[in-house]
Amino acid sequence: MSGALSTAHSVVAPSGRVKLLAGAIVVLYALVALVPLLWIGLTSIKTPPDSISYPPKVVPFVHFEPSIEGYCNLFNTRSRQTADYLASLPPANSACEEITRSRSMVVVGPSNYVPRFLNSLIIAFGSTLLSVGLGTCAAYAFSRFKVPMKDDLLFFILSTRMMPPIAVAIPIFLMYRELGLSDTRLGMILLYTSVNVSLAVWLLKGFIDEIPREYEEAAMIDGYTRLQAFRKVVLPQATTGIVATAIFCLIFAWNEYAFAVLLTSGTAQTAPPFIPIIIGEGGQDWPAVAAGTTLFLIPILIFTVLLRKHLLRGITFGAVRK
């Protein structure tokens, strides 16, 4: 009866109310997910007393004065001195020195954070490169060639992920000690690669399977070798998959904690086992720990933001491909 019924709206697109609800849920989830990050960021700019005060101090400049003390303590090692000695020193030549002296201490040298951070970079990016490189080659072979016992091999590769890697910690520990790989960057790169390569093979095989063989056949007829065709035709089209896989591998290797604690102690120690054991005066130095964590987030953030276009396409790959 209602002649004024509008038919201008789409019947398949979500309505305004649904979109609003969806938006609200996303924002709510983002807030919940971001609270710990926000808290870490805030803690990193507190002084040690502010960081453990109760009730918690939340809003900078209102509840507490931001300080760079956490960052100073993260990068420097300090030593307690007598008041007489401190008085005998020339004026402090840096903000950090001044803060340190106000706690009756002096800066005696750089901390191990920078070398540990470098270890993390080398090991995580090294193992990612290796995993994705090996994974791409293996995935291409599984996708295109007649590999004897192909299905069994693929299942075997997958089966290495069927238990938590730490379950084999003891054999790996003994093996590494025997081989002299304990506490070496190479050892950690190989370990993370061995964990990640199965994921890489499976993910990349899916992506490469989706690239029609005709592309390589066309290139081979047009005068290219298979390797050239792989490099010039398959790789560019697999970029999305390679990037998505690289991000997954990098996140695993970057965040890995258990093996890093077990197998590294000095020269090859990565940041994750180092950060929580930054000890300050009278217990854990929470601002320094928070500062270490905040800085630790940055490389992966940059990497992911730079490649996010590929990542989004990679995750929805196959679902929306024409």
Add this chain to the structure above:
Amino acid sequence: MAEIRVDNLVKRFGSFTAVRDTSFTVDDGDFFCLLGPSGCGKTTTLRMVAGLELPSSGSIRLDGEDVTFKRARERDIAMVFQLFALYPHMNVRKNIAFPLVSMGVPRAETRRRVEEAARVLRIVHLLDKPVSGLSGGDRQRVALGRAIVREPKAFMMDEPLGALDAEFRHLMCGELRALHDRLKATTVYVTHDQLEAMSMADKIAVMNDGVIEQLGSPQEIYDRPNSMFVGDFIGSPAMNFIRFEGAAIAGSSSVTIDAVAISLPKLRESRAPGPLALGVRPEQIAIGDPGRTGGGLPGEIFGAEYLGTNQIVTVTTPHGMLKARLPAHVRAIAGDRVSLSFKPERLSLFDAATGKTIRSALHDANMTRRGHG
């Protein structure tokens, strides 16, 4: 350009034989069609000629040179794929130039040859566009451009029009043939569409079940099918088969079906009484009033499809349904009883047990083709 000679080619995939003992020669400059239903081995044959599959046995010669086990890139053959296989990460210009890059052609010459190919195909305005936004026809032209830019010895085309819609396919058929006439390039073209094959090819090889059933010009294949399969596969509607028991006698010019004598080209072979089949093209059938013209097969009109210039009339007979192509003005109403007569000049007779043709005057070497009836 080159002559392609294929001898006794066999390809087995495990226990499945895709191509069995296939031999043919494509003359220099010919447009050669491999035609057959899907799974008949035509694409496998093409891929072996192109070097994408290795034959189980047999040989392939390109201009006399044995290339049977040579790599695809060493054969100097270009190929156009059904789904075009344009590289999505390159624009049109780079796609067309891709084969030249592998040959190490200098940049200026590459540019000149790419633009020349684009001019031939009338896609100069698309050169700097990405391939992803192109229409099917333009993609097809780019794929052709990538093939012709190299000036290869021969072109392989694997159902290149299969992905286009019907109207456009017809247009591209004309363009492909015009391009071939201009380049005079030896071309092997695979299709399952008999209209494409008939309209473009100099020679057609009809394949079925891994073997070439018949090789000849489109006219030969249409007028003188070697087997019932070819008669059935070529032509739309297909050839009608009137199956009957009888004998064929060399020298005789008629067969007897249900006591009606049907005249046909003078037989050159004999067959003892057994199952035979008379092959009748739809346009060779005429209908008349029953009883008035003596010597016709009785039938009843089942229905008619009006096509404008003519109509396809389906007639029920004691030997099954027959389809006749009749002038549009002929009155054909379902249920009418009619008498069928056949134009005798190009009727075929088959041995229904083997499906093979029984030779007649139709197959005489000096048989010249007369216009369609």
